[in-house]
Amino acid sequence: MSTDQETLPILVQIPAKGGRAVGVAAIPVATMRANLQSATALLAEVFSDVRQVGNYELSEVEVGVEITAEGGVQFIGTATVSGSGSITLKFKKP
16 A cells, blocks of 8 residues: 555656656656546546447447646647547447
8 A cells, every 4th residue: 555655756758958858757646546536537427428339339448648747647639739649449249
């Protein structure tokens, strides 16, 4: 079991002279836990009605997320206007 003092090293993009650089951020476990719980709860709500299409049932949803240097969770493609992201929905016959 983790404590509020523990951190998780995460490779992140950080502002740097002339653009961005890659660095390691020590993200508090409690912050990461809270942000992931919030994001997954929202996704569960979004996909609650997407269970079946025609004769196929939803078997899997794949969503990419990005962890910020502050421990925030962002869905890939939502951070910039020009960015793009994807959600993969996999269906199978019942």
